[in-house]
Amino acid sequence: MTEKLLVDVAGWLAALLILGGYALLTAGKVNAKSPLYQGMNVVGAVGFVINSGYFRAWPSAALNVIWAGIGIVALVKIASARRRAPAAG
16 A cells, blocks of 8 residues: 555544544443543544644644543543442452
8 A cells, every 4th residue: 555545544544433433422322431432532633643744734733632632631531540449349
């Protein structure tokens, strides 16, 4: 595959992940504190950073770096809360 094709694939997969996560959230299948939802956002944002950076769409690249950062912070908080939660038993 060519470099441009790989970058295009990264962009389309990013779009599918972010839209899919939002659809799951809106349908009530996941909540905003779900690792699945946040993970979809982080991976999708990284794909958009790759795509928009390649095409020098710097505002979009910057937005998605921040978007990924927000998702990473959320994932860290989710993991921390799970470690602090008493074991069910």
